[in-house]
Amino acid sequence: MNPAGRKVSEVAEQLLTEVNSVYSKTGKLSDELLSALNFVFQAPLLPALDIIDNRNVTTISCPSGRKVYQVIGTSGTPYICLPSGFYCSCPAYRYSVLLKDDHLMCKHVLAIKLAEAMDLSKSQQVTDLEMTNLIKNLE
Amino acid sequence: MSFKRKRPGDWGTLGDGFEGLDVDKPQVKRQKDRGLPGARRLYTSKNDVNDDPIEEIISWTSSEEENEDSRSQQRTASRSKKVKVSSTEKRASVRTKQEWKQSSCPEEEEVTVVCDSDDSTCNSSVDRLKMSEPVGESIEFDIECEDSRSSILTQPSESQNDTQVTCTSPCISQATSASTSQSHSPDQGGKVKASQWVKMLDLKTPTKNSQDVTFPELEDSAKKKKKYKRGGLADQLSSLKGRERSHISMVRHQQSTTPRTPQPDTGTKSLSLKILRLEPLFSLQLAHCIQEEGESLTEQLVLFLYDQSLQEGNSVQVFAPWQQIRLKHTSELVLLCSNYCITPPKDQTETMTLCQTDTRSKDSRDVVKVINGVWKCPCVSGLVFSPTTCPAHLNPGIPGLFSSKSEKDSEEGDDQLSALATIPATQSASVRTRLTKSSVLEWVDCHDPSTRLQGRVLRVFCFNTKGSPSEKRYSILIEDSHGTMCQIFCPEDAEMRFPSVLQRGEGLIHVFGGITVQCRATRDREPALFSVIDRLWSDKCVSNTGSSTPSLEESTAGSEESNSISQFHRTSAPAFCYVMKEAASEGGMVIRPIESDSSVVKERITRLAHLGREDQERVSVCCTVILSLNMSEVKDSLPRSDVRRSHRSILYVRDSSDPKYVTMTTIEGFCLPELNEMRNKTWMFRDVTYHLGKMACDKYSCVILQNTESVTSCDLDLLPINAESSVLDLYSVSGTVCGVDENSAYSWEVCDRCQQENLAQDTSSQQLVCLSCKEVVRKPQTRMKLVVFLSGTSKCDSTPVGHVTQPLPPESKVSVELLQSSIEELLPDASQTQEGYDMACVLGQKMGPLTCVVLKCKPSEVVLKEVSVDPQK
16 A cells, blocks of 8 residues: 555544544544544445444354454345455455545445444354354355 | 615514515514524524514524534634624625524614525534614625625615515525515515515526536435435434535535635635645545645645546645544644635736736835836737747747836726736636646546646657658657556647757657647557557566666666656556647647756667567667668569568668678658668667567657667678578578570669769760769769679588578579679670670689579579678778
8 A cells, every 4th residue: 555545544543543432432423523434435434334323243253262244235245354454355345445446445344344443233153163164255 | 796785674474474564664673693503593583673582493404403512602603703803894705505684773783694504514614794784774785796696685675664685696595585585575565476476586597607617526416315224323424415515515606606716804714725746545635735824834634535626736725624633653634625626826817917016005106116017928818829929938038028107107097907917817817827737538538628738758750651751740659647648640840840849859748738639549450559658668667677688778767757657557558549639729739848858768779689589569779771772672572472562671780789680671651761871870770660580660660870880791690592591681692603694784874973874965065964963974984784693502601600501402593683893893804895795704703702682582593682781882
């Protein structure tokens, strides 16, 4: 990532930290913060918030400590995403993030980041074997 | 626009229709700000003069109530302060959703126009106007709006005792119209049909005065909107975005209806930034700016939404609200900016008027003679459409034509002076100001023929046209800042108009104007052009990666821009190239250099010995021409399938790296010097095609004479003539003369000066006269032609080591057309013979080794022509 890209990533991280701070104190996000989030994340933010509103982000963990996220998109398709990085197997990631370089991340990954910041994800425990299968099936 | 106000009408009957209004009774109406966030509520009516008036409050959005916090109250308080300040100006510039406050008191009557966005996050576009005038007086003040309909009027009604407020601003919201309807009602004095009332309002769709202002399309409003979970975050964001959109629309409308230059004092918080560097990423643009705060300059990082109109060097006026984020790691402040306008550079709007001294200084008025300089450049005033004929272009040192007049003269008409300065100059200048785009795609998208294109000249192609082979034409291959290629065909007189760019422009950045797109060339359509582009592309890649072939000389284009270009755009070669030509309507093509000779492109030269090692269709070679033949002389020898039949000439070249020679043909379109001038000189053949050991020069190739010493052909390594000899190749031939072609053996005389054979004998003086020189030829030279048959050619001992050749069959008949020098050596002294030569005198003589070009090579017959590769001959 070039220096300018790193700057935007830093801004995004800073905003997510702010989301965590504000939401933990007030239980809601101010318009100013939403406006800033919208400025930086742009189109994926609205569907990401919709995903969060519908509690469609699930943290899947296993006894060994490994953790993945499952996000059910607006079309009902579940996507498995890793805690680190911006990778997602959705078409928007390939097109808008990788190919066009339009967005920093797709709505699913953004929903994960926001849900993590606001602690709005559901939790689910699976066995190590199931976790292995989940990761193996990652595209 | 004007705002006229008479005595107020009856506002208290809002919602009750127009009946029962007492038009004769003057009533003083007053609205009070109850301390609610003024920007978010509309006070529509009060029907009581008591201390406890009835208020009807219309809330604009549901979310506004949520956001009523102490901050918004502070904003309201701060706005009230601004009102006091702006009341003296009698100006208002922002007309969004409007809050009317109308109040009266016995002594003073106030009309407060509060214009605000409904965006709760925004308080920047709020302008207020508060006026205090005695009751009954008509007040009129101007509001900065170009559209006459975009006005807020308070004008006298038919009844002088009533105050009528008419609002016809184009951006008036629905609620404001409602208040307008009520203000009309007193005049009617009874029931009024709704249709008549609407007609009375004379509501019209505002006309846009901003034809030159283009905004990106907003979201499709017709699109079915997804419903989000009520009260959820998405719902909150959705309504927030809606408010932001409407706010942006308001701001754009404001920009389109008010002068684009920032207002000096509108009470709006804003920042003046100058963009130094712009980096697009993730639909955003990170701008490194300089913030102009008075005289101090501070650096500022600003994130803009992606906007094509933003360019490096722009001055941007950023309006509140903006948000700043301080980065933890670097402690840098990053400004998130969505509300801004690009201000034209000061030198475009202000330098047109050059006032050299302060004309307003009364103390010095009597002493100092003031010279008012008015820019009268024909380009600016629109008198001259061709910039090339503008005096400023012809004499760049002259800033303009000045007219001076004394202060007394100027005293008479300051207005006249300002009109001269602003209306013709700045108006024309703003229209005629030529923007420069550094991207071809942006240049194409802007559809403005006056916009210029900036790019680096990579190649200047010189070529001949089919109709007139002797006439030189030029085209220029440029690359923009994004790596997009563009070929610009110059007009016929380009050699005279643009000598510098055609001769020394390669590698330098130029600005091109007066051009238009002719077509878009692709690889399929113009493979030859793209082979040049590929070569240039690969050269850049080589220079970027730092790798270099040992045999290659490194090519560097050492400017920062070039490096930055290569950093981002060297992943794949371009797939298309715009082809442009001179525009017919823009007063001719303009090419101006904007870079000095700092960047010198060194051509990557391939040695002849290394040809074929690169996977490139085009190469540049530096070599000596040892022989040149006009193809018309030898093309009959070539088979019909040989493409070289259509070529113009064939050159035999070599360099010091290889004792062998290489052939190079020239294709129609290639600008070739005189063949005779090329021999035994070293030339650089740039961008010649190379395929299967054969090189060819086409219209994209270039030949440049080099100062280096030519390579002697003494050590030329030639194969002996053999059964596998190729047509038009050079071979060494030795043998014994076994016969003479008597039909081809003849001699003739030529002029000793011009070497022409146009000689005639003067009947009177019996002297030879050259018809070409028109001179008497005293010592005519004798030219001879002789074709001999050689035998024993296969017994040549000169086969180079390592070469195994198939000897000619013994029955092969080898004929050689000899050069004059060889004939003279073969024949006995001419003084001994008067009536020709006896064949017997040449038979049996040994000849060779002769350097011959093969014209025909068959097992039974080999036709050769002796050529000279010796520079001394």
